[in-house]
Amino acid sequence: MQYIALIYSDETFDDGPIEELLAEYQEFTDKVTAAGVMRGGDALELTNTATTVRMRDGELLLSDGPFAETKEQLGGYYLFECADLDEAVYWAKQIPSAKYGSIEVRPIMPTDG
Amino acid sequence: MNDESPQIIAYLSKQCGGDIASAEDALQEATLQAHEHWAENGLPEKPAAWLCHVARCRLLDKLRQDSRGRLHFIDAQLFPSDSISELDVSADYSDGDDQRLALIFCCCHPAIDETSQLALLLQLIGGLTYRDIANQLLLSADVVQRRLSRAKKKIKEAKVPFEVPEQEQLYSRQGHIRSMIYLMFNHSMEMSVEQAKPLLRQSIDLLLLLRKTVDSPESMALQALLMSVMARRTAEACEFGLALSEQDRSQWDRVAIKQADNLLQQALRFQQLGPLQLQAAIHLLHSQSPSWEETDWQQIISLYDLLIKMQPSALPRLNKYMAQFYSGVGAKEILDKVSSLMPELENYSAFYGAKMILLLELADLSSADEAYQQALALEAAPRQRELLIQNWQKAQLNR
Numbered sequence: 171m172q173y174i175a176l177i178y179s180d181e182t183f184d185d186g187p188i189e190e191l192l193a194e195y196q197e198f199t200d201k202v203t204a205a206g207v208m209r210g211g212d213a214l215e216l217t218n219t220a221t222t223v224r225m226r227d228g229e230l231l232l233s234d235g236p237f238a239e240t241k242e243q244l245g246g247y248y249l250f251e252c253a254d255l256d257e258a259v260y261w262a263k264q265i266p267s268a269k270y271g272s273i274e275v276r277p278i279m280p281t282d283g
Numbered sequence: 284m285n286d287e288s289p290q291i292i293a294y295l296s297k298q299c300g301g302d303i304a305s306a307e308d309a310l311q312e313a314t315l316q317a318h319e320h321w322a323e324n325g326l327p328e329k330p331a332a333w334l335c336h337v338a339r340c341r342l343l344d345k346l347r348q349d350s351r352g353r354l355h356f357i358d359a360q361l362f363p364s365d366s367i368s369e370l371d372v373s374a375d376y377s378d379g380d381d382q383r384l385a386l387i388f389c390c391c392h393p394a395i396d397e398t399s400q401l402a403l404l405l406q407l408i409g410g411l412t413y414r415d416i417a418n419q420l421l422l423s424a425d426v427v428q429r430r431l432s433r434a435k436k437k438i439k440e441a442k443v444p445f446e447v448p449e450q451e452q453l454y455s456r457q458g459h460i461r462s463m464i465y466l467m468f469n470h471s472m473e474m475s476v477e478q479a480k481p482l483l484r485q486s487i488d489l490l491l492l493l494r495k496t497v498d499s500p501e502s503m504a505l506q507a508l509l510m511s512v513m514a515r516r517t518a519e520a521c522e523f524g525l526a527l528s529e530q531d532r533s534q535w536d537r538v539a540i541k542q543a544d545n546l547l548q549q550a551l552r553f554q555q556l557g558p559l560q561l562q563a564a565i566h567l568l569h570s571q572s573p574s575w576e577e578t579d580w581q582q583i584i585s586l587y588d589l590l591i592k593m594q595p596s597a598l599p600r601l602n603k604y605m606a607q608f609y610s611g612v613g614a615k616e617i618l619d620k621v622s623s624l625m626p627e628l629e630n631y632s633a634f635y636g637a638k639m640i641l642l643l644e645l646a647d648l649s650s651a652d653e654a655y656q657q658a659l660a661l662e663a664a665p666r667q668r669e670l671l672i673q674n675w676q677k678a679q680l681n682r
Binding site for chain 2: 171253255259275276277279
């Protein structure tokens with residue numbers, strides 16, 4: 171069973187040196203990889219690089235910025251392979267940003283027959 | 284619904300990857316089949332095992348027909364045979380008690396919103412219909428049905444675990460589990476003695492399991508509280524909805540009250556005071572008082588003061604003001620205090636019930652009548668309604 175952990179935090183939030191945060195993320199990534207839970211994950215560039223795409227009546231509408239302006243922005247994700255929701259939560263709570271942002275955990279919809 | 288339905292549903296749900304709705308459908312079909320089959324062939328030796336087996340076969344049929352092919356959820360080992368002739372299946376769910384607890388923990392998982400948790404417990408463990416649940420939760424039956432199906436969908440799709448949590452997790456979830464036990468218990472107290480049985484039994488079982496695994500002064504106090512309430516219910520059962528002040532205290536179970544008191548004293552010795560210890564202490568002061576008139580209101584008031592410090596909400600305040608009224612403070616003064624709780628307790632029947640009592644004391648009949656109507660409109664629980672109606676009728680007779 172796969173779960174995606176979407177990492178939301180205030181991207182303007184200055185929580186100490188970035189190197190420290192990156193080191194924490196590296197440590198966490200190593201840990202989930204060693205546990206055999208890691209199925210993927212990436213960090214995203216800031217929302218000022220975002221472009222929102224919509225198709226309306228066959229016409230392409232592009233706009234600058236993220237889909238929704240919110241206090242916390244999607245900053246990255248992990249994809250975990252877990253037995254159940256509790257296991258996914260066990261890993262998600264250890265994502266460094268969980269301490270000040272929020273992690274949304276959602277099951278991946280099975281598409282196989 | 285028979286007594287073993289929660290076990291059967293727990294067993295079947297676990298086998299099909301947490302699909303509670305399908306488990307319920309299968310059990311319902313099996314129950315219909317049982318009515319026909321048993322009428323012809325007589326009652327089987329183990330009716331619950333028979334039902335469980337037939338329901339399991341129905342469930343397997345359904346999963347096979349499911350064109351979206353959810354068969355990969357099923358461990359083939361768990362369905363070695365779907366032959367209906369094999370009737371020795373009692374062993375299949377002999378660990379039914381554990382599975383029932385696993386179902387309870389699944390229903391009170393913090394990933395599900397709290398109202399839905401309670402609705403799930405009332406339905407699956409308490410055996411209540413949509414309408415009964417709606418009455419208990421002050422919601423419409425439609426809303427209850429929607430919430431229940433959404434919650435079951437989440438359990439299945441997000442794979443909320445069907446397990447009794449490990450000690451460490453149980454430790455961090457214990458506060459929540461206690462509030463769910465308290466709510467289940469409170470709802471069971473609103474039902475008839477017969478209807479309340481499954482819910483009452485399950486809430487006590489759950490509490491005992493919690494205490495066995497991770498005990499704490501608050502859990503001990505909760506048990507003392509439940510024991511104390513039940514000790515008074517023996518007399519109440521005879522006369523449905525009799526107010527505390529009217530009950531025949533000689534009918535109360537003194538032995539149970541003593542045991543509850545011992546348990547609370549044991550909890551208090553840890554010197555980690557919590558809201559449940561205070562509430563249990565208040566209940567026990569009522570239970571131990573020889574009569575309504577001799578109630579130790581001063582001590583009850585100071586316990587409410589401590590409770591308000593821990594839980595600064597309007598409800599303990601309302602209770603404290605009423606205790607002050609019963610201790611002899613004038614109705615006018617109390618009415619002012621009670622009225623100051625207005626925006627917070629606006630939709631709370633007990634608030635209008637308290638106002639009604641105070642207004643009757645002040646002989647303001649038209650305002651009292653208004654408060655009575657509001658209280659009645661907001662109260663769904665039959666026992667509380669009965670109390671209100673009797674209070675009101677008695678006041679009319681005294682005129």
